[in-house]
Amino acid sequence: xxKWQRAAAAALVALxxxxxxxxxxxxxxxxxxxxxxxxxxxxxxxxxxAGAAVERNLRFGVEQVNAQGGVKLADGAHPLELxxxxxxxxxxxxxxxxxxxxxxxxxxxxxxxxxxxxxxxIGAIDKQNSREPANRELxxxxxxxxxxxxxxxxxxxxxxxxxxxGMRMDxxxxxxxxxxxxxxxxxxxxxxxxxxxxxxxxxxxxxxxRPDIAVVGDEFHPIGxxxxxxxxxAKIRASGADAVITGNWGNDLTLLxxxxxxxxxxTKFYTFYGNSLGAPAALGDAGVKHVIAVADWHPNAxxxxxxxxxxxxxxxFPAAQDDYPVLRMPLMIETLAAxxxxxxxxxPLAVARALEGIRFDSGFHASWMRADDHELIQPLYVMxxxxxxxxxxxxxxxxxxxxxxxxLALPPERTxxxxxxxxxxx
Numbered sequence: 001x002x003k004w005q006r007a008a009a010a011a012l013v014a015l016x017x018x019x020x021x022x023x024x025x026x027x028x029x030x031x032x033x034x035x036x037x038x039x040x041x042x043x044x045x046x047x048x049x050a051g052a053a054v055e056r057n058l059r060f061g062v063e064q065v066n067a068q069g070g071v072k073l074a075d076g077a078h079p080l081e082l083x084x085x086x087x088x089x090x091x092x093x094x095x096x097x098x099x100x101x102x103x104x105x106x107x108x109x110x111x112x113x114x115x116x117x118x119x120x121x122i123g124a125i126d127k128q129n130s131r132e133p134a135n136r137e138l139x140x141x142x143x144x145x146x147x148x149x150x151x152x153x154x155x156x157x158x159x160x161x162x163x164x165x166g167m168r169m170d171x172x173x174x175x176x177x178x179x180x181x182x183x184x185x186x187x188x189x190x191x192x193x194x195x196x197x198x199x200x201x202x203x204x205x206x207x208x209x210r211p212d213i214a215v216v217g218d219e220f221h222p223i224g225x226x227x228x229x230x231x232x233x234a235k236i237r238a239s240g241a242d243a244v245i246t247g248n249w250g251n252d253l254t255l256l257x258x259x260x261x262x263x264x265x266x267t268k269f270y271t272f273y274g275n276s277l278g279a280p281a282a283l284g285d286a287g288v289k290h291v292i293a294v295a296d297w298h299p300n301a302x303x304x305x306x307x308x309x310x311x312x313x314x315x316x317f318p319a320a321q322d323d324y325p326v327l328r329m330p331l332m333i334e335t336l337a338a339x340x341x342x343x344x345x346x347x348p349l350a351v352a353r354a355l356e357g358i359r360f361d362s363g364f365h366a367s368w369m370r371a372d373d374h375e376l377i378q379p380l381y382v383m384x385x386x387x388x389x390x391x392x393x394x395x396x397x398x399x400x401x402x403x404x405x406x407x408l409a410l411p412p413e414r415t416x417x418x419x420x421x422x423x424x425x426x
Contacts, residue, residue, distance in 0.1 A: 034081035035071065035346050037062070037108045037333075038101040040121070042089030046224035047250040049277050050113050053324045054142070055084055056317055058110065060325075061333030063316070071340040078346065080337065089113070089224065091120040098124055098137075105135055107348040108336070112143025112162065113250070115194040119149065122158050129157055129348075129426075138348040140336065142329050145247075145272075146193050147201075147417075150373040154421035157348075159355055159374040161332040165194065165247065165272070167417050168294045169201040171380045172245070172270050175292060175408055177209045179243075182268065184216045186241035188232060190252055191220035198247035198272065216241050224252060229259035236267060243268040249276060257283040257291070268292065277324055280385060281400035288402070291385040296378050297327035297365055298404050299395040305364035310395065320399030327365060328378070335360045335369070349426060367412060373421035380415050382408040 039058060043051040062080045065071065070079040083106060087094035094117045101109060111121055118141055129136045141149065141160040145168065150160050163171075176182055187202050189195030199218055206213050216239040221232065233256075236244060244267055248256055253273055260269070261283050267290070273279070274293035283291060299310045313325040339354040340346055356371035367378035383404035388396035392405030 032070075032073070032076045032078035034079045035108070035340070036081050036083050036104065036106045037110060037336075038083045038085055038097075038106045040085045040087050040094050040097045040101070040109060040111045041113055043084060043086040045089045047089050047113060050250040051086075053277055053322075053326070054113065054329065055082070056322060056324075057326045057329035058082055058142075058333060060313060060316055061330030064330060065333060065337045071337045071346070072344075073340065073346060074344045080333065087111075087117065089117075091117045095120055095124055098128075102128060102132075102135060102137065107137055107346065108140060109137050110140045110142065110332075112141055114192070115144040115146035115149065115197075116192050118144030118158075119146070119153065119193070122149065122153065122155050125157050126155055136348040138352055140332055142326075142332055144194070146197055148193075148197075150375040151420045154373050154419075154423050156352060156374075156423055156425050159352075159369060159376075161328050161335070161376045163296060163378065163380055163415060164375065164417070165197045166201055167380065167415050168272050169198065169205050170417075171294045171382050171408065171410055171415070172272075172292070173205040173209045174410075175382045176206070176213075176243070176270060179268075182210070182213060182243045184214050184239065184241045184243075186217035186219075186236045186239050186244045186267075187215060188217070188219050188221070188236070188244055188246050188248070188256070190223040190248055192223050195220055195223070195247055198245070202245045221252075224250070226252065226255065229256045230263060232256070233259045233263045233265050237263070237265055241267055243270055245270045247272045249273040254278040254282050257287065261286040266290075274385065275383065275397060275404050278398070280397045280402040280404075283385070284400075284402070287385045288387060289384060292382060292407070293385075293404060294380060294382050296380060298381055298383055298406075299325065299397075300383070300393055300403055300405055301364075301381055301409070302406070303364050305362070309362065309364070323398045327362075328376070331360065331362060331365065331367070334362070335367075370416075370419075373419040373423065375417065375419065377412045377416055379412050380410045381406050382410075 041051040066079045070077045085097035125137050139158045145165045147164045147166045189198045269291045274291040343350040343354040359368040393403040396403040
């Protein structure tokens with residue numbers, strides 16, 4: 001059998017044994033009412049594929065917790081249950097769905113694909129919790145990376161499980177600093193808060209680490225509305241840029257790299273999400289040794305425990321198009337469950353207090369939730385795209401034949417950012 005298939009078999013045996021042990025304790029399943037977790041995300045519209053990937057990853061985490069007997073509260077064991085609410089990628093619709101979740105007394109809200117939406121949700125949840133303390137909500141953020149969300153705009157009711165844009169940019173810049181072939185950089189980003197953060201962070205970080213690099217373009221495009229990136233690729237080519245830095249995600253990234261391939265642009269792409277949905281297949285050979293990405297984990301991070309976890313995910317979602325595991329999302333669910341177990345309660349206030357400072361180690365990915373600002377401190381990997389089977393690239397992405405090798409691995413202690421958060425606690 002292939003390496004991941006062998007590991008999958010072992011992982012599934014382990015999960016079955018864990019489930020059997022839990023069953024002996026709880027009569028075969030958690031014996032209490034389910035604890036509802038609301039996913040508010042764009043499940044339709046231009047980023048529906050990203051929403052579907054989020055749902056898969058969160059569902060995997062929920063299933064892992066439930067296979068081990070759910071969460072153990074003072075009144076017994078309870079399963080987790082995922083409730084999916086479609087925001088259509090709109091802040092206004094997200095707020096409508098938040099009200100629907102409150103009407104159902106769902107205490108846990110999860111969102112990530114848009115910092116603008118996250119900011120709107122945080123503001124609304126702060127008001128909700130002040131107005132109705134008996135119906136509080138806790139916001140778990142898996143991808144909204146605007147640094148302000150754990151700095152000037154930090155909230156006790158918000159916990160971020162992704163590295164913010166500044167943390168990601170620092171890691172990318174460590175690699176750019178060593179790449180002496182890069183002399184000119186073009187910045188291309190989505191025209192909203194996160195994209196502007198990436199642009200400003202790129203400028204400041206490059207000025208500190210590579211002041212010799214010239215920024216020859218700094219452009220923003222409408223988020224989710226550009227169908228043809230060829231004009232942007234033409235501008236990049238005309239600028240003479242050696243590299244592009246982009247925080248684009250979803251179809252905005254896929255269409256960008258497709259246009260680069262079609263126009264034969266021989267430029268390096270330093271990306272936040274170059275390993276994401278459809279991007280490696282879209283870029284093909286043109287991306288080999290040209291696309292660099294940064295993430296909290298990737299399938300070729302290495303180690304038996306990492307390989308077994310990836311194998312279990314692939315066994316659960318075997319279709320090639322579903323091969324997009326985002327480790328922090330299932331681990332967010334497991335960390336939440338650990339906090340509930342610690343608190344002995346599913347009350348959002350008690351769980352929030354239990355999350356502060358919590359440490360979680362999957363066996364290959366150690367992390368802790370910093371109490372000062374509710375930012376998860378975890379490893380970061382900078383990786384380079386190459387063909388599957390080349391050294392360091394054991395697994396490809398989505399059956400594309402292309403994967404990523406680690407070029408820089410930063411332990412959590414090396415990713416700790418400063419914070420300006422002045423949190424008000426209840």
